[in-house]
Amino acid sequence: MTRVLTVFDPMVRLLVLAILLASVLPATGGQRDIAQAVSNGAIFLLFLLNGLRLSRDQVRRGIGHWQFLLPLAIWCFGAMTLMGKGFAIAMAPVLPPMVALGFLFLGALPSTVQSATAYTSLADGNVANSVVAAALLNVMGVFLTVPIFAAMGGGSAAELGMDGLVKIVAILVVPFAIGQVLQVRLAPWIGDHRALITWMDRLSIAIAVYVAFSAAVEQGLWARVGAAEWLVLLAGVVAMLGAAFGAAWAIGRMLALDIADRIAFLFAGAHKSLAMGAPLASVLFPPAAAGMILLPLLVYHLLQLMVSAPLASRLARRPRQAPDCCG
Structure with a gap:
């Protein structure tokens, strides 16, 4: 468990590989259309698997524990979105507009499922609540993240027109619904092939990141975001992570x-x-904009793993009579 929950997590290595590959061999021209089609197929598969994994009993239990879930949903989609908006405004004068807007996109996203649950387990927390809450937040995120982001982003955000709505339904909602329909029948197969399913998840996310970054690189990503901007971006993400x-x-x-x-x-x-942010960005934004908007999320994702591992270990070692470890 500890080995998996480090910055050397296979997902992190895949993301680094995707970014490096996009920087050296970006998908451009006709290749970009093929890569985008492959990415859309991978995203469809990702949400199909999410639908297969989340049992209906988990949904019912999660909804029943509203004293935990409701404040968490308000925090995740309300307060964190406002926090992201504040950072986006603060970063706007010193970062490219799409990168600054990425802080708002970051704030409007739901929680992780796999890593939040794994760190909760490592810290001796309530794993059942973590699994159900994180899974339900991701279901809610399919319907809430986009309109919240569009409303808070003003003219600089993506407008959710009919084409965007159709893409979200076709690539995100429909496969999840199919997974729920087939969940009872295929759940044993999913349980017997957890390692394969996990790698399919990771590859789907890495493909979406590669396609987004390919277009951003073609538009001059590394020239538009210099060393000073990277330092500002890192400082902003560290501050937002600490506040969160x-x-x-x-x-x-x-x-x-x-x-x-x-x-x-x-x-x-x-x-x-x-896992939610990369597919949503690829569906909502032109490829070049998606790569820029994903920058804060990618940095945040890496740092949340780096922070969570020692924090979970510290919580696991806590004296049972003195639970207050984080201030």
Whole structure:
């Protein structure tokens, strides 16, 4: 478990490889259309698998625990979106517009499923709540992230026209619904092939990142974002990550959650999902814009893994009578 939950996680290595490959051998011209078609197919598969994995019993249990889920959803889609908006405004004078807008996109995304649950387990938190909450937040994210982002982003955000709505339904909603329909029949197969399913997830995300970055590289990504801008971007992401972890822990305390539920709230509340962000960006934005908008999310994703590993270990070693570890 500890080995997987490090910056050397296979997903991180795949993302680095995708970015390097896009920088050296970007998909351009006719190749970009082929790559985009492959990416759309991979995204369809990703959400089909998500639908297959989330059982209906999990959905029912998650909805039933509204005292935990409702504040988490308000935090994730409300407060974090406002936080992202604030960082986007603060970053706008010093970063390219699409990169600054990426902070708002980051804030409007749901939590991760796999890593938030894994770190909750490592920290001896409530794994059942973490699994159900993170999964339901991702389902909600399909319907909430885009309109929230469009409303908060103003004229600089993507407008969700009929074409965009059709793409979201066809590539994200339909495969998830198919997965739910087939879930009972195929759940045993999913359980027997967890390693294969995990790699299919990772490859789908990496393909979406490669396609987005290929177009951004073609538009001069590395020339438009210089060393100074990268430092500003890193500082902004570190500040947002610190605020997210600190506030999520404080909210768990204010809600009087027990320590196991506070840990689940912490990781589900502070993590942001690249598995949702990369496909959404590729569906919503032109490829060149998608690569720029994804930059804050990619940096955040790496840093949340780096922060979560030692934090989860510290929480696991906590004295049971003194649960307050994060301030």
